[in-house]
Amino acid sequence: MRRHWKKMGFVAAMMAVLAVTDVILPLMTRHAIDHYITPEGLSSPLWPFGLAYLGIILAQVGSVFLFILVAARVEHHVNYDMRMKGFRTLQELSFSYYDRTSVGYLMSRLTSYTNNLAEAFGWGLVDLVWAVIFRIAVTIAKLVINWQLALMVIAVVPGLAVITAWFQKHILKAQREVRKINSRITGAFNEGIMGAKKKPQDVLGLGDIGADASRAGSAGSKTEVKALNAPPSRGDTQKIEDDGSAAEKVVAFLIERKLV
Numbered sequence: 001m002r003r004h005w006k007k008m009g010f011v012a013a014m015m016a017v018l019a020v021t022d023v024i025l026p027l028m029t030r031h032a033i034d035h036y037i038t039p040e041g042l043s044s045p046l047w048p049f050g051l052a053y054l055g056i057i058l059a060q061v062g063s064v065f066l067f068i069l070v071a072a073r074v075e076h077h078v079n080y081d082m083r084m085k086g087f088r089t090l091q092e093l094s095f096s097y098y099d100r101t102s103v104g105y106l107m108s109r110l111t112s113y114t115n116n117l118a119e120a121f122g123w124g125l126v127d128l129v130w131a132v133i134f135r136i137a138v139t140i141a142k143l144v145i146n147w148q149l150a151l152m153v154i155a156v157v158p159g160l161a162v163i164t165a166w167f168q169k170h171i172l173k174a175q176r177e178v179r180k181i182n183s184r185i186t187g188a189f190n191e192g193i194m195g196a197k198k199k200p201q202d203v204l205g206l207g208d209i210g211a212d213a214s215r216a217g218s219a220g221s222k223t224e225v226k227a228l229n230a231p232p233s234r235g236d237t238q239k240i241e242d243d244g245s246a247a248e249k250v251v252a253f254l255i256e257r258k259l260v
Helices: 002-036 039-043 047-092 095-100 103-145 147-198 246-256
Strands: none
Touching (some): 002 103, 103 147
8 A cells, every 4th residue: 555655645635726716716716707897897898807717727627647647546556456465364264264254255346345445445535535625615705705605504414414314324335234244245156066066977778868769879970980099199298186286286396387
């Protein structure tokens, strides 16, 4: 995470610029209506205001483009780093751990958690910084324009905060339950597929399925096999028995031949 702090700081700066421009644009529109639409304001030069408005628009567009670009990179890079670290940790666990824990359950939880954390670092920072600065700037603007009306609006905020906290608590609880159930389903699918591979197959004869023996096998075949030859030998082979150190032997074998 430390190598991403600079990018996250840049995203926070862009969101601060965006929040300020979102507050300034309505104020500039108000200024234009009050000073340039009235007959008295038609004599005032409009180009300074137009240049200032254009500059605010360009700053807003640039901040949006840059924060989307960098925030997306932060999300993907954080996700990649966490998954690589989690994968290396899974490789270091003992075989007995996997005997007790479903592989599908582990992979489902790992991918789900990394996605949520990466999204929180990439886009959660965006929402947090923009919301805080925008709320502060809007409050200041309201107090300057009409402080009585601003106090009436601010009085509603505590009630909304309580309701929001209540909903967030229940949404978070439901989301955790959904992730847990999804992990169990994925683990069950994985175990079912692996179990299906190991399940013994029932062998049925021609009489069991009511087939005519004269039309099956070599007697009923339209082709004739002349010869069967074994594949050519590949040379010396090495068989590794699993005595608890099979993984180390396989890795040493691959390293010796420069395959990894």
